[in-house]
Amino acid sequence: MRMTVIWVLLAMAGLAGCKSLDSDPQYSSPNFLEYNSSGLKFPGKSSGELTVVLKNLKDTRCPENVICIQPGWVELSFLVRDDSDSVRVEALFYANTEKDKVKKFQLSGNDYGLRVYQVLPLPQENKNLKLEDYKVGVSVSSL
Numbered sequence: 001m002r003m004t005v006i007w008v009l010l011a012m013a014g015l016a017g018c019k020s021l022d023s024d025p026q027y028s029s030p031n032f033l034e035y036n037s038s039g040l041k042f043p044g045k046s047s048g049e050l051t052v053v054l055k056n057l058k059d060t061r062c063p064e065n066v067i068c069i070q071p072g073w074v075e076l077s078f079l080v081r082d083d084s085d086s087v088r089v090e091a092l093f094y095a096n097t098e099k100d101k102v103k104k105f106q107l108s109g110n111d112y113g114l115r116v117y118q119v120l121p122l123p124q125e126n127k128n129l130k131l132e133d134y135k136v137g138v139s140v141s142s143l
Helices: 004-016
Strands: 030-035 038-042 050-057 074-081 084-093 103-107 111-120 135-142
Touching: 030 050, 038 135, 050 111, 050 135, 074 103, 074 111, 074 135, 084 103, 084 111
Parallel strands: none
Antiparallel strands: 030 135, 038 050, 050 074, 074 084, 103 111, 111 135
């Protein structure tokens, strides 16, 4: 019993020190974007709200249950627009918190950051996924 209590306390202490991807106060929890959707809305600065649209996606990640030499990545292309302007934002998603960084961009003279949190589903061996099959967890915030 004593040993069980010690293990529980150690586990709780370990979890308390973990930092979640969503714990960055600057970025709201991700919204999921699909290819043929009208886009996601995020608060903008001076020129109204921002609309983010997924334009393209190229997935080179290792398929589920397959042993690969490298894990691969996802190349993403977004169109971000406000009331008066638009910009194309290119991003890479590695599913690795060390490599996945905020992609900075400017729109209508304002600085923003786009972060990709998740790309679903994972590739599957012998199955070709279409662009319409993917959902992308993305968040945009003012810098």
